[in-house]
Amino acid sequence: MEVKIDKNNKLxxxxxxxxxxxxxxxxxMPWKGEKDPYKIWLSEIILxxxxxxxxxxxxxxxxxxxxxxxxxxxxxxxxxxxxxxGLGYYSRCKNLLLTARYIVKERSGKFPExxxxxxxxxxxxxxTAAAISSFAFNLPYxxxxxxxxxxxxxxxxxxxxxxxxxxxxxFTELADELLDKKKPGIYNQALMDFGAVICKPxxxxxxxxxxxxxxxxxxxxxxxxxxxxxxxxxxxKRVFNYLVLDYKNxxxxxxxxxxxxxxxxxxxxxxxxxxxxxxxEVTNLALxxxxxxAGKYVVITKLTPLKQLLSHQLITGQFIYIHLTTKPxxxxxxxxxxxxxxxxxxxxxxxxxxxxxxxxxxx
DNA sequence: AATACGGGGTG
DNA sequence: CACCCAGTATT
Numbered sequence: 001m002e003v004k005i006d007k008n009n010k011l012x013x014x015x016x017x018x019x020x021x022x023x024x025x026x027x028x029m030p031w032k033g034e035k036d037p038y039k040i041w042l043s044e045i046i047l048x049x050x051x052x053x054x055x056x057x058x059x060x061x062x063x064x065x066x067x068x069x070x071x072x073x074x075x076x077x078x079x080x081x082x083x084x085x086g087l088g089y090y091s092r093c094k095n096l097l098l099t100a101r102y103i104v105k106e107r108s109g110k111f112p113e114x115x116x117x118x119x120x121x122x123x124x125x126x127x128t129a130a131a132i133s134s135f136a137f138n139l140p141y142x143x144x145x146x147x148x149x150x151x152x153x154x155x156x157x158x159x160x161x162x163x164x165x166x167x168x169x170x171f172t173e174l175a176d177e178l179l180d181k182k183k184p185g186i187y188n189q190a191l192m193d194f195g196a197v198i199c200k201p202x203x204x205x206x207x208x209x210x211x212x213x214x215x216x217x218x219x220x221x222x223x224x225x226x227x228x229x230x231x232x233x234x235x236x237k238r239v240f241n242y243l244v245l246d247y248k249n250x251x252x253x254x255x256x257x258x259x260x261x262x263x264x265x266x267x268x269x270x271x272x273x274x275x276x277x278x279x280x281e282v283t284n285l286a287l288x289x290x291x292x293x294a295g296k297y298v299v300i301t302k303l304t305p306l307k308q309l310l311s312h313q314l315i316t317g318q319f320i321y322i323h324l325t326t327k328p329x330x331x332x333x334x335x336x337x338x339x340x341x342x343x344x345x346x347x348x349x350x351x352x353x354x355x356x357x358x359x360x361x362x363x
Numbered sequence: 364a365a366t367a368c369g370g371g372g373t374g
Numbered sequence: 375c376a377c378c379c380a381g382t383a384t385t
Contacts, residue, residue, distance in 0.1 A: 047380045054371060054379085088369025091383070125382045145380045165364070192380050201378055202374060229377095231365080259384090261368065310369055349370065 005156050005174075009214055013155070014180040014187055020210050021190035027052070027197065030059065032189060037111035037136040038069045041099075044128045045092050052196070058087050069111070072097070073104040078345070081264050085346040090263055095123030115141055126172070134184040142175035143188045144168070147195025152178070153227035154199060157216025161230040233312060240317045240350075241271040241282045243291065244358060246300075247324040250336040253345065257333070261310065266345045268319070269334075276305060279320050291328075298323045303357055308350035319354040 029052060031043035042062055046055040061083055066072035072080070077097060084093040099121045103111060112118050113136075118129040130141035142148070149162040149171055156174070160167040180187040198205045206218050213219075217226045245252040245268070253266045271277075271285050279302045286292040301321040308315040330336070337345065342355060 044380070049368090049379055049381055050370085051372070051379050086370075088371085089381085091368065092381090095382085123382070127381055131380070143380075146378070147380065150378095163365095189380090196380080200373095233366090259367095263368095308369090310367095312367055313369095 009156070010178060013178050013211075016210050017190050017194060018180065018183070018187060021186065021193060026190070027193050029056070030063075035136055037113075037132055039063065040132050040135050041111065041124075041128075042072075042096070044131050045096055045123055046087065048092060048128070049089060050087065055087070058084070068109075069100050070104055070109055073100040073109075077264070081346040082344065085265070086349060086352075090265060092123055094264060098122045099124070111136075113137055115139060131188065134188050136185075138183075138185050140176075140179060140181040140184045142172070142179040142184070143192065144172050144175050145192060147192045147199070148175055149227050150201065151191060151195045151199045154204075154217035154223065155211050155215045157220070157222075157226070159226065159228050161228045163229050163231050235309075235312060235314050237314045237316070239273050239276050240315055241273060241277055241285075242267070242317060242319045242351075242354070243269040243271070243282065243286055244319055244321045244354070245269055245291075245297075245324055245328060246322065246339075247327055247336065249339050251339060251342060252328060252330075252334055253337050253342075254332065254334045261313065262348045264346070265348050265351075267347065267351055276316060276318060279318070282318070282320055283322075292322070292324075293326065296324060296326045298325065301358060303354060306350060306353055308348070308353075315350060317350045317354060319358065321358050 031039055034040055034043075043055075043059050046058050046062070065083060066075060080097055081090070081093055084090065102121070103109060112121070115129050115133045118124050118132055119126070124132075127143055127145050130143045133139035133141050134143065152158060152171060152174060153162065158171070158174070160170050162168065162171060198209050204223060206212055206215070206223065209215065209218070211218075217223045252269055255264060255266055256262045257264075269286070269291060271282055277285075279299065283292060283297075283299070287294060299320060299322050303319040303321075306317045306319070308317060328336075339359060342359075347355065
């Protein structure tokens, strides 16, 4: 059952929010007040499912390296992925490049200026299109991100789940009603700031909240009940057995392609199994597959298995460091990279952790 | 409509 | 440990 929303409360929402934003507490960020759609777009892609503090340095590095969309579009994929390394959700990086190149090629480098055109671009969904069109062009589209779901659900007592199509429609509609159509850009930033600074997911600062007297969740003691989320994510366990093959200080690596995690990042020779194998079992597998040749290798180190938690997977990584005594045959997209050059390739965090242990700690 | 996609911060 | 972050694409 839904709470009825007082129309008067809706009308007062935007002015109160803007007043709050004006007076205090607003967060300072390099893209705030920015009008260059390229910079806004870049910041929004980086910030998808990513905390401001985490994305900040990535944004600065990208802007320094690629001051405009032409430079980004002209860059090598590897260089861009290296800059993105560690930020996660790597399809964002792939789509960033696709879209940059599309805009440069098909639109002479000119960023679209309407919501609908932006929505067509790879990597831009409803949130990002609303953000760019309101920030850069002052178009009246309300952003609906995690902050907005939370603030609206609590203040207006909306118990519709936020992770269903119907719930999203409902929240988006309400968000558009609440939007200040004269100052959509400022308003959108104010709402997200408010969610991040005051109406936080855990332990929100209700004592300082301007909506305290009206807030449904606060008045009914349902701060921790709202917003409502239905789906429970399940975490799949996977075991990655890696052979780190070293021939005269050159390491065998390859780029991950296909539909799995870590697309376009690099890794060593992988044997995925259901259960953790003994190191001998991994080398036996490699012998069967003719990756290793009997008597032509020496096992140097076996790392204690490392864990890496992803949103839907728990990866256990076993790393076996092996010296080859004969030059390996390069299959598929494998390449040999000198030890000192490894740092120039983008790796998942799990692999970087292993690299640190194998090549640095050993000294 | 449901699921996959990273890594980090917080209580 | 559980939750969630300035979400999007794919199935």
